[in-house]
Amino acid sequence: MSLSEFDLIERYFRHCGVKREDVCLGVGDDAAVLECPPGQRLVAAMDTLVDGVHFPHGAPPTSIGHRALAVNLSDLAAMGARAAWALLALTLPEAQESWLAQFAAGFAGLARRHNVALVGGDTTRGPLCVTVQILGHVQGSAMLRSGGRPGDALFVSGTPGDAAAGLALEQGRWPASPGSRYLRERFLFPTPRMELGERLREYASACIDVSDGLLGDAGKLAAASGCGAQICYADLPLSQPLLWAAGAERAHELALTGGDDYELCFSVGPGQIDRLLAQMPPQRWGYTRIGTLREAPGVDVVREGAVVAFAHSGYDHFSGPA
Amino acid sequence: MSLSEFDLIERYFRHCGVKREDVCLGVGDDAAVLECPPGQRLVAAMDTLVDGVHFPHGAPPTSIGHRALAVNLSDLAAMGARAAWALLALTLPEAQESWLAQFAAGFAGLARRHNVALVGGDTTRGPLCVTVQILGHVQGSAMLRSGGRPGDALFVSGTPGDAAAGLALEQGRWPASPGSRYLRERFLFPTPRMELGERLREYASACIDVSDGLLGDAGKLAAASGCGAQICYADLPLSQPLLWAAGAERAHELALTGGDDYELCFSVGPGQIDRLLAQMPPQRWGYTRIGTLREAPGVDVVREGAVVAFAHSGYDHFSGPA
Numbered sequence: 001m002s003l004s005e006f007d008l009i010e011r012y013f014r015h016c017g018v019k020r021e022d023v024c025l026g027v028g029d030d031a032a033v034l035e036c037p038p039g040q041r042l043v044a045a046m047d048t049l050v051d052g053v054h055f056p057h058g059a060p061p062t063s064i065g066h067r068a069l070a071v072n073l074s075d076l077a078a079m080g081a082r083a084a085w086a087l088l089a090l091t092l093p094e095a096q097e098s099w100l101a102q103f104a105a106g107f108a109g110l111a112r113r114h115n116v117a118l119v120g121g122d123t124t125r126g127p128l129c130v131t132v133q134i135l136g137h138v139q140g141s142a143m144l145r146s147g148g149r150p151g152d153a154l155f156v157s158g159t160p161g162d163a164a165a166g167l168a169l170e171q172g173r174w175p176a177s178p179g180s181r182y183l184r185e186r187f188l189f190p191t192p193r194m195e196l197g198e199r200l201r202e203y204a205s206a207c208i209d210v211s212d213g214l215l216g217d218a219g220k221l222a223a224a225s226g227c228g229a230q231i232c233y234a235d236l237p238l239s240q241p242l243l244w245a246a247g248a249e250r251a252h253e254l255a256l257t258g259g260d261d262y263e264l265c266f267s268v269g270p271g272q273i274d275r276l277l278a279q280m281p282p283q284r285w286g287y288t289r290i291g292t293l294r295e296a297p298g299v300d301v302v303r304e305g306a307v308v309a310f311a312h313s314g315y316d317h318f319s320g321p322a
Numbered sequence: 323m324s325l326s327e328f329d330l331i332e333r334y335f336r337h338c339g340v341k342r343e344d345v346c347l348g349v350g351d352d353a354a355v356l357e358c359p360p361g362q363r364l365v366a367a368m369d370t371l372v373d374g375v376h377f378p379h380g381a382p383p384t385s386i387g388h389r390a391l392a393v394n395l396s397d398l399a400a401m402g403a404r405a406a407w408a409l410l411a412l413t414l415p416e417a418q419e420s421w422l423a424q425f426a427a428g429f430a431g432l433a434r435r436h437n438v439a440l441v442g443g444d445t446t447r448g449p450l451c452v453t454v455q456i457l458g459h460v461q462g463s464a465m466l467r468s469g470g471r472p473g474d475a476l477f478v479s480g481t482p483g484d485a486a487a488g489l490a491l492e493q494g495r496w497p498a499s500p501g502s503r504y505l506r507e508r509f510l511f512p513t514p515r516m517e518l519g520e521r522l523r524e525y526a527s528a529c530i531d532v533s534d535g536l537l538g539d540a541g542k543l544a545a546a547s548g549c550g551a552q553i554c555y556a557d558l559p560l561s562q563p564l565l566w567a568a569g570a571e572r573a574h575e576l577a578l579t580g581g582d583d584y585e586l587c588f589s590v591g592p593g594q595i596d597r598l599l600a601q602m603p604p605q606r607w608g609y610t611r612i613g614t615l616r617e618a619p620g621v622d623v624v625r626e627g628a629v630v631a632f633a634h635s636g637y638d639h640f641s642g643p644a
Binding site for chain 2: 024025028029030031032033034035036038041042043044045046047048050051052053054075076078079081085087088089091119120121122124125126127129131133134135136138142144145146207208209224
């Protein structure tokens with residue numbers, strides 16, 4: 001391992017992502033210097049992926065690079081913000097060139113797609129762990145978790161549960177089935193819903209990104225909004241590959257409690273629903289109504305008139321399945 | 323371990339640091355929303371501390387919390403920026419309340435001293451590792467590493483080498499001596515030179531923070547400035563406790579190659595030196611002239627007319643001592 005920290009940064013990270021006019025000083029000094037667009041607010045988030053916790057040990061480095069950025073972009077999407085700059089803290093047991101090249105390619109590919117410049121960070125030696133800090137902008141107000149009201153319709157983008165099934169396949173816990181590859185890709189290369197988030201700012205009363213399981217994350221949105229929610233079991237959008245791989249019962253359960261989807265869950269007030277459906281057709285934008293916010297706290301899933309119970313609602317890092 | 327991720331954040335980090343008017347939305351949503359002061363540039367840095375690498379395993383949690391913020395503040399100091407907001411990514415093997423309370427106290431104490439609000443981050447389970455991202459502002463241009471010119475005087479703040487000695491004492495590698503406690507404090511609770519950095523912007527041609535050893539970091543400043551440097555062995559500022567603990571020879575070596583000082587090394591053009599010395603008296607501001615930038619690349623340490631050789635010049639995470 002002859003690659004120095006300096007060479008490593010120079011070779012793989014100095015020109016990772018796009019070049020942006022608003023970066024006065026990028027990678028290579030003690031800090032980055034950035035030009036904030038006047039009249040806009042700065043939006044900042046930071047998420048960590050730990051080896052063996054957020055991805056299986058030995059996961060493809062391209063996927064780790066992609067996901068480290070994607071999970072952060074998804075936080076900006078949930079606020080309705082546009083991404084601009086990222087910083088990367090990479091802790092590695094050793095500086096393996098092929099691993100680094102693939103990791104950087106995964107990160108850079110997604111960065112280019114969303115016009116993100118990598119402007120700084122840190123590389124250190126230790127157990128594999130990746131923290132990305134993302135900075136973006138929002139004009140006017142951001143979407144919060146807390147703006148929902150009883151009576152608002154509740155929506156989710158994409159087909160939740162796919163990523164959890166993809167992880168089970170990736171780990172060899174499930175046998176292959178038609179659509180296995182699609183499911184694995186949903187885990188390895190999630191799509192942050194940037195354009196959807198930015199557009200939703202005009203319509204949504206509240207929004208959260210679905211990272212720890214739809215049931216739990218919808219519950220967080222409802223709680224932050226001072227209300228509860230009812231989710232209709234039959235309305236959950238399930239992908240065909242998930243139904244093939246898991247069967248209908250298990251597919252519904254994964255859609256509600258599986259993690260790593262990085263979709264958006266959002267509420268829309270009664271006065272905005274028609275406008276949303278007309279101006280952003282659900283088929284084109286890929287979202288589905290799944291329920292309604294209500295006065296009573298908590299989240300119920302209703303199936304043929306009865307409330308369904310789940311063993312857990314999502315993932316919590318310090319108390320496990322919640 | 324019954325503390326959930328949500329409780330942990332709520333209890334220890336929601337109100338960590340100061341309250342600032344420019345924080346529209348802090349800890350608790352998908353991202354923070356921040357108001358950038360008009361006419362100023364944003365300055366961003368990110369540094370990681372890994373258990374057993376950047377601090378000894380079992381180090382006091384108050385120190386870990388302090389240092390995680392201090393090393394980042396020091397990067398802003400080197401740019402001449404004023405700190406405003408921080409994000410914290412904390413990876414922990416388990417959520418131990420007493421550890422968390424002390425860590426948060428160490429972080430918050432320093433944050434309050436420098437008017438920093440903790441606005442977001444992430445807590446995850448895994449091997450102990452702390453990444454802090456710091457955001458600050460600079461009016462006009464930041465100090466870069468690259469602005470030095472041959473003939474500029476080279477300075478350093480504080481008394482480098484103290485932290486490396488403190489670490490040796492902390493790890494029990496050295497016997498106690500008068501001033502041991504002072505040296506250990508220099509390692510455990512380094513002082514980021516924020517006020518000095520901000521004021522130096524008017525005088526310095528280049529600046530870097532000394533984190534990996536003065537010799538190596540002065541070399542980085544010189545190389546970024548397209549020149550070399552000569553350091554005068556006899557002019558190195560050494561603390562009395564370091565001399566007591568290490569003796570004169572070893573003290574000089576530690577001042578040049580020990581890490582973790584978080585002092586500032588800066589160059590000042592001939593036309594600015596008198597003004598600097600008059601308006602910012604070295605005794606009051608705690609800095610010392612140690613050498614001169616020169617045309618010839620590389621850094622030489624000169625002792626009684628001869629160039630001294632050192633086994634290594636500082637610390638590199640991927641190739642070890644450089």
